[in-house]
Amino acid sequence: MTAEPHPQAAELLERSHRLGADPRNTNYAGGNTSAKGTATDPVTGQDTELMWVKGSGGDLGTLTGGGLAVLRLDRLRALAVVYPGVEREDEMVAAFDYCLHGKGGAAPSIDTAMHGLVDAAHVDHLHPDSGIALATAADGEALTKEAFGDLVVWVPWRRPGFQLGLDIAAIKTANPQAIGCILGGHGITAWGATSEECEQNSLRLIRTAETFLQQRGKAEPFGPLLPGYEALPTRERRTRAAALAPVLRAIASADRPQVGHFTDSGAVLDFLARDGHPRLAALGTSCPDHFLRTKVRPLVLDLPAAAPLEEAVARLKELHAEYRAEYRAYYDRHATPDSPALRGADPAIILIPGVGMFSYGKDKQTARVAGEFYVNAINVMRGAESVSSYKPIEESEKFRIEYWELEEAKLRRMPAPKPLAGRIALVTGAGSGIGKAIAHRLVAGGAVVVVADMNAENAAAVAEELGGADKAAAVTVDVTSEEQIAAAFDETLMAFGGVDLVVNNAGISISKPLLETTARDWDLQHDIMARGSFLVSREAARIMIEQSLGGDIIYIASKNAVFAGPNNIAYSATKADQAHQVRLLAAELGEHGIRVNGINPDGVVRGSGIFAAGWGAKRAAVYGVEEEKLGEFYAQRTLLKREVLPEHVANAVFALTGGDLTHTTGLHVPVDAGVAAAFLR
Incomplete structure (x- = not known):
């Protein structure tokens, strides 16, 4: 059970959330806020003055109790006595650790001194555009005086640190009427006796600066339009x-x-x-x-x-x-x-x-x-x-x-980057089954992923599962259409800037004997998987070559690419086509650092969109088993007697692309629990 935060800390979090929710007040992860109060020292049983302050990193709008550093004020203020001077002020950051109160909490930031040394119960340090505009104006000091009178004081540029904290503390003491200051080249700091007063003073400073710039500023500060440089349609x-x-x-x-x-x-x-x-x-x-x-x-x-x-x-x-x-x-x-x-x-x-x-x-x-x-x-x-x-x-x-x-x-x-950090992936047929599992595995490995699927609703749902826009994007695409594939890659470029890893997974399965397989069945099967994989790989290769960063193209083929089974001529022939595309493209694209590999799954029943769409019932009928026991049937015919799941195929994709097999291309990896008849020769 999580303990309730101290009332001062709870009040500080609420103020931080309100300030951080409005981008006019501060940028993402910018600035810090603090509150001072008393709490019982568990060692002495006496009241002790403490300060709660946003720690290093984090964002005001989403700040939690764990993002606060809690320090003893007596020890923090005592640092001024041993301060060795501005040339050695960085040493004071390590000293903050000796001022911490209790376990846990965030690491104190470089701005801790600003909050602790200023004689005010509540302090806000923010980076509003309006405040920084005055802070970076050539005559910012005079403009600050014009905009605020003696209510806000100018502080010349100084790098954040202990000395800046001392400077602001001295300025506040010398200007008891002031509600805050403009930090030259940097931002603003405001204070108050209560959390409400501090927040009001911060907002007053920011909004006054905004109004001043609007009323005093000229209409076209960036100059006239430059012919030919206007925005394109x-x-x-x-x-x-x-x-x-x-x-x-x-x-x-x-x-x-x-x-x-x-x-x-x-x-x-x-x-x-x-x-x-x-x-x-x-x-x-x-x-x-x-x-x-x-x-x-x-x-x-x-x-x-x-x-x-x-x-x-x-x-x-x-x-x-x-x-x-x-x-x-x-x-x-x-x-x-x-x-x-x-x-x-x-x-x-x-x-x-x-x-x-x-x-x-x-x-x-x-x-x-x-x-x-x-x-x-x-x-x-x-x-x-x-x-x-x-x-x-x-x-x-x-x-x-x-x-x-x-x-x-x-x-x-910072933690070491994950194996796929910085890599941008596109997975076709990722709205369900194997493709969905692959998308999840790639994101877990550090990649960002474009979830490409004909079913827009499924694609959007998977993208949301993966973490939303900073982790994944959804695109709707029919892989038989050159235009839709080009559009999907354009959307990928607009979402993440490029593409490094493409998985050809989209497919259907038509299970019929030869004499019942129509030309339309054959064409549809080949259009989606053979032609579709070719079109996707061609567009991916074009972008990868332009990027000059190498890349990976993975084909989800099948054990049927090398195994002659009954009643699936269209499907198996298409998988054989995909398998040979792997070899052909590996030979052609190697000079560009693009690796092309394949995976041959078998019997992936659970979670499979293909099996759920009728393929499972047809294969069960061929083998004379109940459809719900088809996975068990496939498992029993393998050497390992294990059922193959979408996650196992996804793990193989990660193995091929996660950084350990850097010199492998043209390979087909069986993920079939051991089907001896499908061993590659």
């Missing part, structure tokens, strides 16, 4: 985005595979249509939360929206080479012998005028959030340019934070 924009996606993913993944996210919001398209966007994009983002996720600046295509596709691709490759060289130079300019190693020189944000923004990360959520942060940065630039000029923190300060040892330590604490 929606359909044309999406078509061009899909056409560019494989090349852009190759650019973002030169160092390590990345998952992508696409945004063509009005804010992005308007920014890229204005003549100020090249200058502003080159200045980069300012708030540490922003550039830690977006890198110091984006890669921007410097061609009009309607430039020929081939010209755009060629230019993007040139810009990528320049970006990598410039990023390396940035690292070399500021790195010291103690700096962490360069983490990768590819862009996290790629801006395409007239089309939109592609953002990249280790997984879909990271990519999506990076894009959200760059939209925040655009809003910040708009606000700063509307009343002044945008002036982010110095490049050297960005480097100090990006390659901060404390950030590096945070990265080291």
